[in-house]
Amino acid sequence: MATTSFRLRNCEFKNRVFAASGTYGYGDEIVDLADPSRLGAIVTKSLSLKPRAGNPPVRIVETTGGVLNSIGLANIGVHSFLEEKLPHLRSMNTAVIANIAAGTVDEYCEVLRILDDQEGIDGFEINVSCPNVREGGLSFGTDRAAIADITRRLRPMTKRPLIIKLTPNVSHIAEFARAVEAEGADAVSVMNTLIGMAVDVNTRKPILSTITGGLSGPAIKPIAIAKVYETARAVKIPVIGLGGIVNTTDALEFLIAGASAVQVGTVNFVDPSAGIKIADGINRYCDEHGIDDVARLVGSLDAGTGISVVDSWL
């Protein structure tokens, strides 16, 4: 069997398939339905300093091949997370990546400080890319100086892996990846949701309470792969690819295009064991193709003499 493990700084992940933030809860709802210990990591729902109630309904609607959501970072807050959720998450025998969202740079720092004191958290993913809240979120993620600043402030605060989750809602994602690489980020996650919108033609009202939301699922997969390709060519740090992965072939596309690991999101709503099936499927593919380490797949794209439009701005 091929080697599946993957290392970021001082953290070793047992495989390269993680559950994406906001699509796996805090792991505890899943236990009857899937075995989280077989995932490389669980990325928690975004945690903020104080609990957040989230946006009013309607928060979610299916669109062709995708899901449009406007959850608004509803979460129990970092303190309740430590008391009520972390002990159980730790017992799941897989790496835990705490995803952090905040409205100010100081708040990012405060939440990370609180979490970094704890045993049982293996790394951090910084959400600077939520399209569904007014303050923070996307207003950071679309400002290169702001995400560089956040990374600069957070980096010295932890020895654990620091991953910055980027938004595709910018013209050149590679520039944002370079900015956080320069400040010491260990990896970037590419990508969060794309801004999208759906209209009820009978009432002529937007379906979501916040008018626009974030689009995820198979509909965004080709965009996500292109963003991963662009980013992986621009930086030396690992790129964690996500956006629309529902099966093994999807995940392989991301790895070959340059992702060092993948996350699965929306598909968990349909099949919470999808990530495990994908991890198994990647092993099978490696066995069938005589590949001894999944790492060899990463960025193994044979582009021939083709030149992509993204090369013109890299």
Next chain:
Amino acid sequence: MMIEVCPVGEVRTAGDGIFILRFRSPRIATTIRAGQFLNIRASEGIDPLLRRPFSAYWTDKTDVEIVFHVVGRGTALLQGKRPGETIDVLGPAGTPFGKDNSPFDTAVLIGGGLGVAPLPILTRELAVAGTPVVSFLGGRSRGYIVRDHLENLHVATDDGSEGFHGTVVALAERSLTTTSFGRVKLFACGPMPMLRAVAVLARKNGMPCEVSLEGPMGCGIGICQGCPVELAGEEKKYALMCKEGPTFDIRTIRI
């Protein structure tokens, strides 16, 4: 809660554009309670992508039934299922009726349209407990009334094609003021305007009342935060319809 691939027994017509789908799952059939739901994958592919939630409508020892309107792609695919084909079912999901424990003598069940779905199993559970049940069911017209398994049924239709000509809540209210049922508890499921009218009725008469809600869901298991129900009280707070609901004591929510 589990995910199970279940053989379809049959799909039969139950009204205008209304169908009952029966599938085999002894596990769900023997454990599901009134008000809980099933989250069903209508397609093995990605169209539609998400599961579709349906109340458990009826069970015997081995089989489970859901009743549904064909309103879109998912329900059209379910209608087209043939005996022997399978469906992928997650359940039992959500929490059953029983959110309020006030004592009562008579259960008054009010259903609007396919809001009838959770009422047959509830009727059976109440019968086992020895509680008298009176049922009120409303619909657009006669073809929208799915009446099996209900007890002491009174029907209202918007067009007067059967029973009382008017809303089901008006019919229930009239009956509650002219007949003595002792201490009444209301159980209701149906469209939001109907539930709001039921809430007013309950408040006016000081009756305990539980409702089963319907609304958009992403996962049905509490991981997406996509199904908020606003809670009563000063502070803005939400419960999750799929986890804490879909049944609620009406005093605890704002609808």
